[in-house]
Amino acid sequence: MPHARPARLTALAASLIAASAMLTTTPPAAAVTGPAAADTTYAYTAQLIVGDHDRGCSGVLVDREWLLTAASCFAANPAASLDVPAGKPQKKTTATIGRSDLTSNAGAVRDIVELVPRTDRDMVLARLNRPVTNVTPITLATTAPTTGEELKLAGFGRTKTEWAPLNLHTGAFSVDASTATSATLTGKDGVAACQGDTGGPLVRVTGGTPQLAALSSQSYQGGCFGTDATETRTGGIVTRVDGLGDWVAARTSATRLTDFNCDGAEDVAAGDPKASVAQLSEAGLVKVVYGAGKGSVTLHQDLSYVPGEAEADDEFGSALAVVDHDEDGCTDLVVGTPLEDVGTTVDAGWVTVLYGSPDGLGLGKAALNLEQGTGTGAILERPSQADDRMGAALAAGRTATGEPYLLIGAPGKNLKGFVDAGLAYYLRGSVSVSIHQDSPGVVGVIGADDEFGASVAGSPNHIAIGSPGETVGTSADAGAVTILKHEVNADGIPAPVATVDQDSDGISDAGEPGDRFGESLSMVAYRPAGATAASDSILAVGTPGETLWVGTNSFPQAGQVSTLRVTATGTVSEQATIHQGVEGVNGASAAGDGFGTQVAAANTAPNATGTASTMLLAVGVPGKEVGTATDAGVVQTFSLLGAPGDSDHWIEAGNERGLPGTPGASQLVGKYMNATGTHLWIGMPHGPAERGAVHGLPWANAMGGTGATVITYQPGLNGLPLTGKAFGMVIR
Template identity: 40%
Template structure:
C-alpha cells in the first residue's frame, strides 16, 4: 500500500494447523526447499500468501502489527509478529509491523524469505526511525527456522548512518534475484533528511548472501536529479531480475512541487560502487509523451515492474513499468488520477507505451471523477515472461480508492484491471464493493490501496471493511469478468486464519 494520500490520513510466531507447521526447526529428514515458485516460504513448490495487518493490536499493544502467512496447498497458517524467538525485536505500540512487504530467497536455500518493513519503529528514543527484518522461510514454514535478520540505521548497525526521527526506514521495500543469480533487497527511507533539506529520501541496497550494504541518494554519481526538500526518494519501489525502480513522488519539476518522478537502476554495482543508474524522468521528460508535469500530481506514488520480451528479442531482457499518478487532474477533475506505462529497453532507453491511462480513456469502463485517486496503487504481472508479451499475458491492476457511485458511499473505492499490452479498453474489468467484491459498500473503505499480482490473478485487500470486521483479501483470476465472484477469500476466522485484527489486508505479498 502506498500512502501519503490526501484524506487518508518475547517475539511471536505461531503456526496454526496443517502438516509440517509445528513451530520447530526443520529436521534432517524433511525434504529440502525446492525453490523457483515465488512467495514459497516452506519450499514445497506451491505459492504462499502473506497478508499484513499493520494496525493490529498485539499483546495489548495497539497498532503493533502482525503478518499472516497462508501456506498454499492447505498446509496451514502461520502468524508472525514482533516478540518471538525467531523475529528478534520487541513489539511496541505504533510500530506498524507489516506496513510494507517483499519476498526473495535471501540466503539461497530454496525457501523464500519475507521482508517486513516497520517504518514507525522507534530506535531507542528516536521516534519513527524505522526497521526492516528478513524473516526466513524453512521447510517447516515461515519463521520456523533460523532467527530473523534486522536492519536499522546506526554507526554499529547493518545499514550504518544515523537513525533519525521520522526517517521511516522500510516505508517501502522490494526484493528480487538478479539475472546473474544475486539476491538483492532495496529499502526505502523517504523521510531521511540530508544536506538538501528535509525528507529528501534515501535508499539502502543490500545484496548477496553476505548482505553487502550500499547507500544511494539523488546526489550519488549518475542518479537523476538532485536531492531536494520533500522529494521522498524511496517512497515506492519495484524490482525485476534486471532492473529496480524508485519512486520520487515529491520531486519538483520546473518549479512545480510534488509533480513527482522515478529513477531506474540495474542491480549490478558500477565503477562508482552503487547500483548502476539507468535513467530517471518525470511526466514532462518521458520520451514520446505529451503529458505535462503539474504540481501535486505525485507521479511515482506507486510503481510496478515486470520482465518483458518483444518480437525483436530472444529473451525477456526489458521490462514494463507502470507508474501511478493519483494526484493527476483529468481536464478539470481534480485528483481524478492516472497511470503511465513505459518500457525499459535493454539498450537503456525508455519507450512510452501509454502516457496517460485514466477512466476517461477510450472504451474504458467507468468515468473519471474528482478525488478518485486512480493509480494510488498499481500491480503488474507477466504470466509468460519468456514469451513475446501480449494482451493475454501481461495484465495491469489499478487501485481507485476514492471512487464512489452516484455520490453514495464516499471513498468506497474499487479496482480496475487492464491488458498492459494493446488497447487498454479492449478487455478492462471493474470491481467494487457490492459488485464483484462481496462486501457491503460503505463510506471510506478505500478499496484499491492494497493490491498484489500473482501468476493466476489479482489479490485485492479490503482492509477498511465496514462495521466491526477486521478486513479481508479477495483473489480474482485475470480473465474473470466484471461482477464475477472471487476465486479465493482470505478472512480472519475462516480456513485457519485467526480471528481479530484491525486492518487485515492492508498489505499483501
C-alpha cells in the same frame, strides 16, 4: 587413480533382480562403463550428490534453471516406492552441470531447491537455486524410442574400474522395446549403466542436434565396479520423456510461487499494521496463510524469533516483500517496520528478513534484522535518525542471473540539511549501497520533501525508485521516478538509466503541483517479440494527484497511470497513458478518484514472449464513488500491451468478477493490492468484514471472466484467528 567412496554407499550397489519381462525397482543404478567424455558434447549432463554423499546420481539440464532426473534418486526407499514429496528436497542436494572433468572449473555448481515429481514414472523436475547461463539445455524428444534405435547415455556413476570417477562417461545402447512410459534397452559392446548413472540422459541425435529421449532408471549393472562377476547382463529400463514437453514448459515458465514452508503450495502473507499486540495500539502484525490447508501463523514482535518487541505505533508489517533471500528453496518474508523507535530515535524504522523453512516462517534460520548504523555496507555507514521511516517501501526479487536483491526505501531521511529528502538502500550479495539524488549519474538534486524512496519496484533487469514529492521546475510535489540497472557501475551503485517526470521528452502531460508522479510503482520483466530472453522491463507509474480536464471542467486528483518500457540498452519510452477519460476505458473521471493510488503489474509467463494476455496491470481507484457509496473504490485491469481501451475490466464489490461484498462508503477498494502470477489480491481492511479481509481473484476473473474460484482470507474464518484491526492493508 580410483577414488574411494564412503562404505555406506556400498548398500546402494545392489544389482537389480531379473524377471522375464521386467526389472524390480531398487536403489539407483550407476555410472556408464563406456569411455570418458573429453569434450563438451554432453555439457547438459549433471552430477548430483544427495546429502553427505548418501547417494550419487546424474541428471540433465532442460532449462536454465531446471534439471530432469530420476525420482528414485530422492525416494526414501526406491525399492518400495518412488513417491517423492513436492517441494524442497529432504536432504541437501548439489548439482554440477557442464563439467565433464570434475576437477575443472567449467560449467556451474548449484543447489537443488525444489522437486516437482511425476506420479506416472521414475522422474522429477528439479529446480536450481540459480540459473545456469553458460551451458545450453537439451531439448526433449517428441517421439518414442524405437526398437533397434541407438541411444547414447551420459553419466557420472561408476565405471568398470572406478567407484567415483572424476570424468563424465558415455556409452551406446540399443532399444529393445517401448511401453507407454518406459523402454528397455541393452548396452552395446559391453557398455552398461552403473550406480550413479540413474537420471542420466539417453540422447538421440537428429540432423546433428541432440534430443533427450529418456532418463536412466534401472540396470543389471553387468561389468560395473562392485557388481558380482557372474552378472554379465548390460540391459536396463529407461524412463521416456517424449510427450512431456508441455508439462516441462509449463513448470519451467511459470511464475515463482510464494512458498514459505517449501512444500510447493502457494502461501500468502497479509499485513495488519494497525492491529494491537498485547493491548499496544498499532503495534502491528502479519498473518501468514500456508497453502494446501496447512494452517496459519500470526507474526508480531513479541515472538521470540522476531527481532524487537511490540510497542505502540510501531506498525510492524506496514510494507512486505518476498524473495528466497538465502536461496534454500523456501520463500523468505521481508517486513518493514517504518515507525520502529531505535533506542530513543523515534520512527527511525528497520527491516526484518524472516527466513522460510519446512517448519514455517522464522522457525529455521535466525532472522536478519537491518538497522541503520549496524551490520555492513551502506546501512552501517548511516546511523538511524528520527523520522527516517526505513522500510516504508520494499521491493525484493532476483536479478536475471538469479541473485536475490532487496530494495529498501527510507523516504524520511534527512540529507545535507534537507528534511525528508529520502534515499533507498540496495542490497545484493556483497553489494550494500545507498542511492539518492546526489548519487553519481542520478538526475536531480537533493531537496526537502522529495521523499526519494517513498515507492520502489524491481524486475530481474531493472529497479525503480519513486520520489513523489519532487519539485519539477517550480511545481512542488510533481514527482519523479529514477530507473537503474542491477549491474553496479564504476561509481559503486546500480547503473542509472534515466530519471523520468512528466516534463521528460516523450512523457504525456506536464509536471504540475500535487501530481505526485511515482506515488505508486510496479515493474515486471518483458520479453519482446523476436528476443531470446526477457531482457526488458515494463514499469507502471501511478500519478493519483493528476488533475484531469473534460472540456472546461477540471477534476483535481482524478489520477492517471503511465506505463513505460525500459529496454536492455537503457531506452525508456512511454507505452500508454491510462485514465478514465481515455477512449474505451470504463468510467468517468471525477475529483478525488485517485486513479493510480496503487498499481500492480504481473507477467504470468515471464520466460515467454510477452502478449496482451500475459502482461497484466491492475489499477486501484480507491476514491471512486459507487452508486451513493462515497470512496467505495474499484479496481480496473488492463493489458500492459496495446491500447488501454482494448482490455479494460471493472472490479467492484459484488459484481461478476467475484470480489465479495457490496460497495460501502470508505471501503477504499483498490488502495491495497498485490499481483502474482496466479491471482490479483485485493485487500479490504475497511470492511465490510469487521477486521478486514483479503480476496484472491484468479486472473481469468480479473481480466473479464467469471466463475473461477475466489480465495478469501478473513480473521475468524477457516481457522484464521479472530484478531487484528485492518487485515489486508499489505499483501504478498
